[in-house]
Amino acid sequence: MLAFTLVVLLAIGNVSIVQLLLRESDGVAATLNVAGKMRMLGQRIGLETLAARRNPDPPDPASTDLSAAFEAAHDALRFGGHVFGLDIRPVPAALAPQLQDIRQAWLRYRRAVDALADAPVEAPGERAAVADLTRAGADLLARTEALVDRLVARAKEIQRRALYSAYALFALDLLLLGLAGWVVSRRILRPIQTLARQCRALAAGDHGARSSLPPGDELGELGRALNDSAAHIEQLLQDVEKEHAALADAQAMFDGLSANTVAGIYMVDETLRFTYANERMADMLGYSQAELMDGFPLERLFVGPAYETVRAQALDRFEGHETRTRYECAARRGDGEQIELEIFGSLMKLHGRPTLIGIMFDITERKRAEVSARRAALVYAHTSEAMVVTDANGVIQDVNPAFTAVTGYGPQDVLGRTMSVLSSGRHGEDFYRAMWADLQATGRWNGDIHNRRKSGEEYVERLSINTSYNEDGSVNCRIGLFSDVTEKRRREASIWHQAHYDHLTQLPNRQMFEENLRRSIQHTRQGGLPFALLFLDLDLFKDVNDTLGHEAGDQLLRLVARRLSECVRSSDLVARLGGDEFTLLIRDLQNPDDIFSLADKILDSLSQPFSLGGHTVRISASMGASFHPRDGDSDSELLRAADLAMYAAKEQGRNHFRVYSADMRGLGPARIRPQSG
Template sequence: MRLDSIPRTLRQKASLAFVLVVLLAVGNVSIVQFLLRESDGMAATLNVAGKMRMLSQRIGLQALMAHRHPDLELLDAIQEDLPSSFEAAYEALRRGGRVFDLDIVPVPAVLSPQLREVGLAWKRYGVAVGALAEAPAGDRSAVAEMARNGADLLARTEALMDGLVVQARAVQQKTLYGAYALFALDLVLLALAGWVVFRRILRPIRELVDQCSALAAGDYSARSALPPGDELGELGQVLNDSAAHIEQLLADIQKKHAALAESQAMFEGLSDNTVAGIYMADENLRFIHANERLAEILGYPRDELAGGLPFKQVFVGPAYEVVRTRLQERLAGHTTGMRYECVARRRDGDPIELEIFGSRMYLHGRPALIGIMFDITERRRAEASARRAALVYAHTSEAMVVTDADGVIQDINPAFTAVTGYSAEEVVGRTMAVLSSGRHDQAFYQAMWAQLHETGRWNGDIHNRRKSGEEYVERLSINTSYNEDGSVNCRIGLFSDVTEKRRREATIWHQAHYDHLTQLPNRQMFQENLRRSIEHSRGGGLPFALAFLDLDLFKEVNDTLGHEAGDQLLRLVARRLSECVRNSDMVARLGGDEFTLIVRDIGDPNDVLPLCHKVLEALSQPYVLGDSVAQVSASMGVAFYPCDGGDASELLRAADLAMYAAKEHGRNQCRIYEAGMRSPAVVRSRTQSG
């Protein structure tokens, strides 16, 4: 192919690629030359440093020969030729220049201190050499001085050469890295050039080849995306225009076929559904088409139903008259639409309720009907069930509320209004928080929602507030209704006002667990708290103390002032005991004038002694009983769990024994339980005295 036969734009691209290759080659040669010059300069510098080392050694040897053999003519060389060569080399290393037929660059700045050390050592060495030249033959001290300075100069020169070797290696490494970088740059530039050739020439040609192959295979939608501006782009545009023209011709041919196929596919898709029965009927009210679903609804084989079965066989009696009238009006064009419900009869004779839709059409030039039928038998039953449920919902005495998944109220029944005072208009669209009394913390509601999310159910008591502001207690049960996909449809809450019931239950419970006279926990409540304290201590809590108190001289107050005064004194004793202990402790009355204290979380048994003294001091103060004043004291026994008893009865027995010990030792005092208090003789004497 001749050069002038290549299109101009492609020739320009080729010329540009050639110029880039030439520039790359020139650049590579220049960079390599630069790196070699730098490497050669460092090698020459190291060579000169080596010559300086040899010159220093030669000067020393000749000076030593001249000292031993004065008759030899060596002195001029030592004093003129060799020193001038050393100094010329030193100056070349320091400032750069030409020496020994070598072009030298100054040593790197990092080696300048070492070069100055060489210069100073050279001066000292020159003085030593001169002294040796003037010294008499056989003067060993001059020889030794010259040798010492020569060795120092040699060491300094060696150090300089070592530094130059390190620098030379660095330059070599730098040269190697430069070669690597140059190679990498060449690869990048070559890759870039290859990418340009691929992007601008090869890929457009490949795209054109692919487009031509697709067109040859009958795919006239194939298009090239080549930009205009060169011959390849113009060729791609021509191919695009040709393909578009052919495609439009084929589209026009297939348009009518597609419309017909679409209509057929639409009808077949509708007919194949499993929900609605599709039918077609002629003007004589006979079925001429029925889908499988309609055959299932009416109980007939599909072929029998669509083979001309008359409507009169499906719709019997008054239902047929209704259907015939509606269909004839639609065939005559008197109505634009048709929808009605009626009762039909299946092939097995069972009645069935249908919802029918129909419209007029023309088939083979004759009027016909097409429509759908729905089996609404179950829907009617569900509607009847829903109406009954609505009656229950509206007339039940239990309040009902329906919310969405987030607790927003959707509906309420009349009983809800009767309990809360809120009408539907006031609460629908709001959350159940409208009833909140503020008695429950955030943790209560979080636990409720956690259980609802996990099980869909929750029931319990809630303190709420009526519209009037009055608080009440409701017993609430919540159930969740789910959609088929498992999502929440709604939540149904049923509740009733149990305020009075809970009050009665609370009163009964209080009477069963609290002393009616002092309002302190009674023996039953004490036993429950004692068991809980033992379980708490066993579960990792601290030990606790049990104190047993018995009033001294209480019988005299009863006998002297009467039982009413005695009851008043017991109430005052209960009040003083309650004022002495912490909120976490417990005061109980076991009966008569016997009281107990449960002091929890005792780290050290001695910590309970100040409380015991406080109690004894408080109880020993005078009591104003109407017009009279009485004074009693108390005897107190203390036992500790678990060291003094492993269970409730054993611990109570230990505290009781300690209390009797306090009475025996003069009353109005406290005794800590000791193991000796359980001896048979002590127990027997206390039993007899009791």
């Protein structure tokens, strides 16, 4: 009975809804029809008005009612009513503004029509009236078109709603039919089908399947019992799945750790045999992975005291004294090489049995580095060579004891300060600028520096600077090593002075003179000014030596050296070649004739009396000169030319000066100069 009632109600509802949709559709169609007629009427009124201008016949009586028809259509759309044989409902409020715009456009259009009708034919104002009528007609047409478009859109919307309503009606029909079927089968068919589906789902493994039978009868109680059983089974399966997921995560984590290339991972059972070793472990120990995992005993790996250490540590963990530990010991690889290992281990349960699991690191290189670092620290602390470590900007970071021994400054005096604390002030900015340029370019510098100790004493240090870089190429630190070479440099300077200076007169000797002569030649070749070479031999020196003795002769030579040095500039050079022979290098001559005034000055100075103890002696000198590059381009040529000029002066008589000329070559190299006056 209930099912029949539902079917009847469904039929009545369907008919009512269809009728309602048809009425609404008819109303929209009528409204759209009237709006279309309004658009047509507006065009027709304008056309007939234009036609009446060209046709003198009286107008068609039917055309006079067009305006009234337009206004009737407008009022019907606005307020509702009967027009053109159609019942019209008012347009929705949303379209009222458009109707008002059409009303305003219609009034403008009517005024334009009346103005054209009153205008004389072919009068000057006719064209303007026609233009006004055209614009007003176009405006009215546009506004009626807009209304038609809105009505068309509304019609489509109504059709869409009607379609949705049809869909809803169809769905409602299905729902009601299903409800009727449910009412028919609810007590028998549906419960049985529900239970059957649940049983099939449970059999297929879907333990989340549940029945929703209402309690109160046998089928309902059976459904409740099945639901309880399925819930219990589902919970059990979820717990098992969580455990499997946790195991899978742990296995994945372990596999990831095991695959590392840094640490060896191991497992050891109670018999102190390996049960697991990763590939890194095998590489580290020099055995295959399969060999280690086949019950490899620890005593083969650790020998002697090392094995006792490992065994004691393992037993402590197995006995529960410790759960985790860390220690270092030596091991022997498969190839016999000894390595150092760092071992970490923890106690765990595996298949119900205690197992040690841990990691091993090969620290052989680290141990070697530590030994090397300790040795380096010993060297750093005990070497006699001073060491200083600075940052990239020269700020002192560390010093060794030898630094304090050399400079007198302790760490507390210099840490955080720059190396300028040692500066003696003898080196200018150019010196340090060049040093930093070398450090920036090459990272190295070495050379002698004059520094000052804390006591204020100045000393010479031999300094060598090297730079340590970071991996990115930036400066990590700079390391300076230096030693006090003050005495060494003094000895070297003394040896050099002895090798280059005459011990009697302290003038440059022959070796130093020849070196300076060659440098002067090179300087002139490179664009420098000419220079003059003067060769001087003392007259009557042998008589003084023979009469007053060698000591008086030596004293005379020292006095001659002093007078010669007083006659020349600081840039010139006076040297003693040996015996009573002296040479002078007069550099950068602006005018070669200047040499004559200098020669007169020298000869006059040497002709003055010399006081030798209780004796007064007078001597003179014979002197010759040659010029570079005029008289030769080599040191031997210049010496020979000056020697010939000096010989020519001596031949001319004592206390004379001659400049070399080509005619002196006749004296020839076979001539032998006397060694003394």
